[in-house]
Amino acid sequence: MKINYLRVSVTDCCNLNCIYCRPLSLANHVPRSKLLRFEEIRDFVALAVQWGIDKVRITGGEPLVRNNIVNLVEMLSQIKGIRDLTMTTNGVRLEEFAQELKQAGLSRINVSLDSLDRERFTHITGYDKLLEVLRGIKAARKVGLDPVKINVVILKGVNEEEILKFVSFGLEQGLIIRFIEYMPIGGIGQNNRYLPNNFAKEIIERKWGGLEPLSSYNGSPAKYFKIRGTHSRLGFINSISRPFCSSCSRLRLTAKGELRPCLFTNFGVNLKKALGKKDKETKREEIKALFDLAVRNKVKRELSSLSNPQKKHQKAPSKFNSEIKERSAAFIEGNMFQIGG
Ligand code: SAM
Numbered sequence: 001m002k003i004n005y006l007r008v009s010v011t012d013c014c015n016l017n018c019i020y021c022r023p024l025s026l027a028n029h030v031p032r033s034k035l036l037r038f039e040e041i042r043d044f045v046a047l048a049v050q051w052g053i054d055k056v057r058i059t060g061g062e063p064l065v066r067n068n069i070v071n072l073v074e075m076l077s078q079i080k081g082i083r084d085l086t087m088t089t090n091g092v093r094l095e096e097f098a099q100e101l102k103q104a105g106l107s108r109i110n111v112s113l114d115s116l117d118r119e120r121f122t123h124i125t126g127y128d129k130l131l132e133v134l135r136g137i138k139a140a141r142k143v144g145l146d147p148v149k150i151n152v153v154i155l156k157g158v159n160e161e162e163i164l165k166f167v168s169f170g171l172e173q174g175l176i177i178r179f180i181e182y183m184p185i186g187g188i189g190q191n192n193r194y195l196p197n198n199f200a201k202e203i204i205e206r207k208w209g210g211l212e213p214l215s216s217y218n219g220s221p222a223k224y225f226k227i228r229g230t231h232s233r234l235g236f237i238n239s240i241s242r243p244f245c246s247s248c249s250r251l252r253l254t255a256k257g258e259l260r261p262c263l264f265t266n267f268g269v270n271l272k273k274a275l276g277k278k279d280k281e282t283k284r285e286e287i288k289a290l291f292d293l294a295v296r297n298k299v300k301r302e303l304s305s306l307s308n309p310q311k312k313h314q315k316a317p318s319k320f321n322s323e324i325k326e327r328s329a330a331f332i333e334g335n336m337f338q339i340g341g
Contacts, residue, residue, distance in 0.1 A: 001245065001247060001248065001249055001298075002052060002249055003053070003250070003251060003295050003298070004050055004052050004053055004054050004055055004115070004249050005053070005056075005057070005060055005249045005250045005251070006045065006053045006055070006056050006057070006250070006251050006252075006253060007056075007057045007250060007251070007252045007253065008041060008056060008057065008058050008059065008253045008312045008331070009059050009060055009061065009252070009253065009255045010035070010036075010041070010046070010058060010059075010060055010061070010062065010063050010066045010069065010072065010255060011030075011035065011061040011062070011065060011185035011255050012029055012030050012060065012061040012062045012254075012255050013029055013060070013062065013065055013066075013067045014060060014061045014062040014065065014090070015062050015065050015090070015092050015093070015127070016062070016090050016092065016095070016125040016126060016127055016129070017125065017126035017127070018114070018122075018124055018125050018126070018153060019124055019126075019155075019158075020121075020153060020182060020193070024274035026279055030042045030255050030256045032142065035066075035255050035256060036253070036255065036256065036257045036271075036272070036275070038068070038072045038075055038081075039075075039164055040072060040074045040078060040257065040271075040272075040275045040315075041076075042047055043073060043077070043125045043254070043275060043283075044253065044271060044275060045076055045282060046079050046080070047287055047288070047291075048251075048291065049079055049080075049081040049082060050081075050215055051288065051291055053251075054081055054082060054083045054084070055082070055083065055084040055086075056076060056082055056084070056085050056086070057084075057086045057087065057088060058072065058073065058076075058086070058087040058088075058293070059087070059112075060088075060255070061070045062089065062090055062093075063087055063088070063089055064089050064092070064094065064096075064097055065093070069097070070097065070100045070101060070104045071104075073085070073087075073101055073104040073106050073273070074104040074105060076105075076107070077104060077105025077106070079124075079184050081222045084107055085105060085106055085107050085110075085325075086106065086107055086108050086109060086110065087101065087106055087109050087110070088110040088111075088112065088151070089107075089109065089110070089112070089136075090111070090113075090125075090133065091111040091112070091113065091132070091133035091134050091136035092127075092129045092133060092136065093132075093135060093136070094109070094111065094135075094136025094137070094139060094140055095132065095135040095136045095139040096140075097283045098136065098139035098140045098142070098143045098145060098300075099139070101143075101145065101171065102143040102144060102145055107145075107147060108145050108146055108147055108148070109135055109140050109150075110147075110148075110149045110151055111133065111136065111140070111148060111149070111150050111160070112151045112153075112159075113133055113137075113150050113151070113152060113153070113313055114151075114153050114154075114155070114159055115130070115159050115162060115222065116162060116165055116166065116169055117130075117162065118130045118131070120158070120159060120162075121133075123158075123292070124155075124158065124159070128232040129162050129175050131182045134159055137150070137173070137175070137340075138173075141173070141174065143177075147174075147175070148175050148176070148294070149175070149176040149177075149178055149235070150166070150170065150175050150177050150178065151178050151180055151237075152166050152168075152177055152178065152179050152180065153180045153181075153182050154176060154181070154182060154195050154197075154199075154200055155182050155193045155299055156182075156192065156193050156194060156195045157192075158193065160199070160200075163179070163200045163203050163204065164175050164203065164204065164207055165205075165303060166179075167204055167227070167232075169209070170213075170232055170250040171227070171230060176233045176235060177230075177233070177234055177235070178222050179197055179200045179234070179235070179236050179237070180235070180237040181196065181197050181237065181238055181239050181240045182194050182195070182239060182240075182262075183239055183240060186221065187236065188247075196238070196240070196241040197236040197237070197238045198233070198241065199243060200236070204227075204234070204257070206225050208228070209228050210228065211226065211227060211228070211234065212226040212227075212228055213225055214226055214233065220235070220318065221239070221247075221248070222235035222236060222237045223235065223236050223238065223242075229241050230231045245262070245299055248262060248264070248298065251291075251294055251295070253271070253281060254268070254309055256272070257270055257272040259271055259290060259291065259294045260294065261277050261294045261297045261298040261299070262298055262299050265297065265299050266295075267297045268294070269288075269290040269293050269294050271287060271290055273286075274286035274290060275280065275287065278296070291297065292339055
């Protein structure tokens, strides 16, 4: 599999505290002095582009809480060879930044939003910020960050009754709604909150009729479908019921400069020292060796045997539980904000 997608986490801080993610409970945030500087991120990305990366996503924590984040977007947008420069945000500060991000060269944006109900949103995130997020989404569309994709994590017993509401929201506002399977790690970390995406798909098909499969684009982990008779697209990211290891084209750069091949392993290489090298050639050589090492350590195993997509509302089998423990260890050890859309 060609590795062409780099996720860059610019901070592990967040201005929300979602029950399934809980960034505020991480006592040890990376101190500011340990964060990769924008110049270091730019230098790494400029090299990585020579080795096949052509898609870059800025993420976090919450990327819009990192000071001067627009400057980083501008720096990255000037690197030739990036055909897709995107960001994943919770949207709380998006209204404020949408125009500048667009001007700086961001191609499009993903917004994470798990409820359209103000009270439930507050329950999930710990903050009464739904209206800010909705204004942010509107602003993103207005400035032409197109398409705006909305990432919805479905949690059993929390927000599954909003599945159809989200589909209508997408249709009305011209947004691509993507349902993401909850990974029982970090945060509430409860297997009994997990719902396979088949559940959402069935509910949607009962109301809207069979969804029309679309071919995946951009190596996205999402399976896309069209609602018949509309131009609206829906995405399903089945990280648990249909793991996509074999088609994974991603590397992850953490806020403090570790390059990680995937979520399923503790393995990571630290780029900080190499990025500090004065001699250009030595720097390039050292970073290339670390890049190759990370790529070689991408997990190749197929996890599809760990879940049974036939069963609805399935309880995780014990084999699955141990996998989750492994993932959770990788997360705690690494950077738990590196997941999802
Ligand atoms: N703060 C930004 C945001 O909210 O989009 C970027 C970081 S956030 C951790 C990235 C994505 O990971 C969000 O869409 C979030 O919903 C998703 N995520 C976090 N924990 C998750 C979990 N346990 N299972 C599934 N998705 C999760």
